[in-house]
Amino acid sequence: MPPAIEIRGLRKVYRTGFWMRPHVGLESLDLEIGRGEVFGFIGPNGAGKTTAIRCLVGLQAPTAGEARILGLDARWPLARRRLGFLPERPSFHPHLTARELLDFHARLFDLPAAERRRRTAHLLERVDLGRFADIRVSRFSKGMIQRVGVAQALVQDPEVLVLDEPMSGLDPPGRALVRDIVLEERRRGHTVFFSSHILPDIESICDRVGVLLEGRLQAEGTVASLLADGVAYVDCTVIGPEDPPLGATVLARQQDRWVLRVPPDGVAPLLRDVLAAGGRVLQVTPGRRSLEDLLLDEVARARPVHQQRLGVLA
């Protein structure tokens, strides 16, 4: 059985400006996402996440390589039969009501009228827009557009769901709603591939994560494995020193009581210095490494290489 999503050597070069200078948007991306997995795609702005997603859903043709959905070439219309897609900053025909919009998308899947009515009503309730069903989407707020976008992505009950920044523009209840939908899809054995800048969401619901930088996949694996060398910093509460020890960041101070943050390898020297000076150690709390720390570390590590490439080919 082929994987839900298979990307092999995907490369995208854009031609921009009057002289049609080549600009590398995506560089040899390889990725495989199994059925029933929730995969998070993270990276800074301009990393190539949206380009990869557009190639995957057939909006753009790759310069090289291929993308497959459930074993079918993503450029074939048939491959998109079991795909649901929410683009970044979605936009819909403003003259349609939410109900008409979902019905239109359901018709593109050739669903029978009764099934269309049932799915439309169910999905509008699912995204909490039931009472706005007959209002034109041109009157919707950004968050409501995002919700109706999630609903249209689910219109034919797809096995593979690709969501580009699904949390964007949503209030906390909206984000919780999308998280619930993603988890529900996973429970039903469906695959979800989504990009987001809201890293705690990725961390909490994804089985695996890919970090994309300058069009290249820098790191990929389960959240646990990526954050395995887990401790990012250590917070120490001590009593004693008159001045903050070198290398420590002062988080708080109350008379001779200090709360200091040090890197993991700075804990032993700090505690030694404090004790040697006759002070006391009240608390030592290791801080877990987050996806944000991982992303920032990867950006910092890759920066010199990126400075050389800068995306523009000579």
Next chain:
Amino acid sequence: MRALVAIAATTFREAIRDRVLASLFFVAALLLGASLAAEEITIGDQAKVIRGLALGGISLSASVMAMFLGVGLVWRELEQRTIQTVATRPISRTTFVLGKYTGLVVTLAALVAGMLLLYLVLIGTHLGTPHPSLAGYAVLLAVDLMLLTAWATFFSTFAGPTMATVFTLSTFVIGHLADDIHRFGEQAATAGVHGVAGVLYWVLPNFQVLDVQAQAAHEVPVPLDHVLRAGGYGLGYTFLVLLAAVLVFERRDLN
């Protein structure tokens, strides 16, 4: 096929909910009504002048509507990013372009039918039973609009509305001068000018063969043979332009 119908229906719904189009239709109706006033200021065969003004108003209004709606047909979907959800459905780009085109043609057909109905009510009741040449005029106007809309659709697959309007308008104007270009080429002294005029005549669409407005105004019969030949030419040309539109759109990245 059902996806094509769904896209066409949405395009039709979008067009008829467009206030600008409603305004254009209102202006066209005014033009038709105003043509009756020509009776007061015309000497000679007043009926011919009234029919000419009314039919000219219908042709002009319909052409303006075709251009106005056609040049933004595909471009608007790209600009508003509505294409991103539609094109990722299990439909081909060909289905999308043809669905949009069909929706617009149906819209124009409804508008022209409305205007002709108004013509029959306003002018027909005033000047008596309409001449059969009106049927030939209506058929060839429909083909004319299909061809013009195909050109506008083609340009909108790769150009913004301003450039697409310039291109479509140029094609429309040159197409209405096709016979003049041919005559100019025949009379040209140099072989180069003769050749260029000949190429232009054969490559560019000949909208003049589809224009029988003068015959309808003068109640001169339009031979069925001409309607069939000119209609066949127009439809064949429309097919080729749509094919070009599909080929261009199939190859472009949708951002």
